[in-house]
Amino acid sequence: xxxxxxxxxxxxxxxxxxxxxxxxxxxxxxxxxxxxxxxxxxxxxxxxxxxxxxxxxxxxxxxxxxxxxxxxxxxxxxxxxxxxxxxxxxxxxxxxxxxxxxxxxxxxxxx
Amino acid sequence: xxxxxxxxxxxxxxxxxxxxxxxxxxxxxxxxxxxxxxxxxxxxxxxxxxxxxxxxxxxxxxxxxxxxxxxxxxxxxxxxxxxxxxxxxxxxxxxxxxxxxxxxxxxxxxxxxx
Numbered sequence: 001x002x003x004x005x006x007x008x009x010x011x012x013x014x015x016x017x018x019x020x021x022x023x024x025x026x027x028x029x030x031x032x033x034x035x036x037x038x039x040x041x042x043x044x045x046x047x048x049x050x051x052x053x054x055x056x057x058x059x060x061x062x063x064x065x066x067x068x069x070x071x072x073x074x075x076x077x078x079x080x081x082x083x084x085x086x087x088x089x090x091x092x093x094x095x096x097x098x099x100x101x102x103x104x105x106x107x108x109x110x111x
Numbered sequence: 112x113x114x115x116x117x118x119x120x121x122x123x124x125x126x127x128x129x130x131x132x133x134x135x136x137x138x139x140x141x142x143x144x145x146x147x148x149x150x151x152x153x154x155x156x157x158x159x160x161x162x163x164x165x166x167x168x169x170x171x172x173x174x175x176x177x178x179x180x181x182x183x184x185x186x187x188x189x190x191x192x193x194x195x196x197x198x199x200x201x202x203x204x205x206x207x208x209x210x211x212x213x214x215x216x217x218x219x220x221x222x223x224x225x
Binding site for chain 2: 049
């Protein structure tokens with residue numbers, strides 16, 4: 001079983017739409033969580049960290065549900081430039097601080 | 112912006128050649144990582160390092176080797192390249208402990224072995 005599982009998509013949405021991605025993690029000892037964005041043939045870049053209390057950065061909102069072991073990312077008012085693959089990440093500090101990446105969810109925002 | 116660099120960015124090479132992919136970071140991070148990623152596929156951890164003189168194999172078996180003689184430098188070597196090594200190789204680094212354990216990636220090396 002993978003440490004982090006994501007719906008691969010693709011999610012095809014019109015500009016201005018609200019879209020939500022979920023991912024689940026298997027190890028309840030996971031301590032830190034992140035969303036990364038990866039454009040085609042580029043390196044992953046940190047989008048935002050995910051905190052238990054939830055956090056917001058402009059149009060992006062991330063939530064963590066430890067009881068159900070899932071993380072979510074909500075994108076409001078989608079822009080064409082949001083088209084990318086979004087990677088969910090969980091880390092285990094006691095295990096060298098290994099980062100477990102999901103396989104990514106592809107988002108296509110259409111005009 | 113992350114200060115982590117990889118060279119070369121693109122490499123096309125014949126089978127049997129020895130190659131070294133360079134990775135350097137100027138952030139003073141102790142932990143460094145190498146990932147392999149095929150187009151449209153997920154990242155696979157192939158090597159990591161806790162710090163100087165420490166290297167470990169990752170989750171995906173790889174014929175490559177790494178070294179960590181200096182904190183800022185984490186090169187990856189393939190002794191004899193094969194077409195199956197064709198992929199993108201991404202280097203990353205992160206701080207030790209604390210709450211800011213974000214991982215930063217270099218721009219990657221796209222390797223093609225003919």
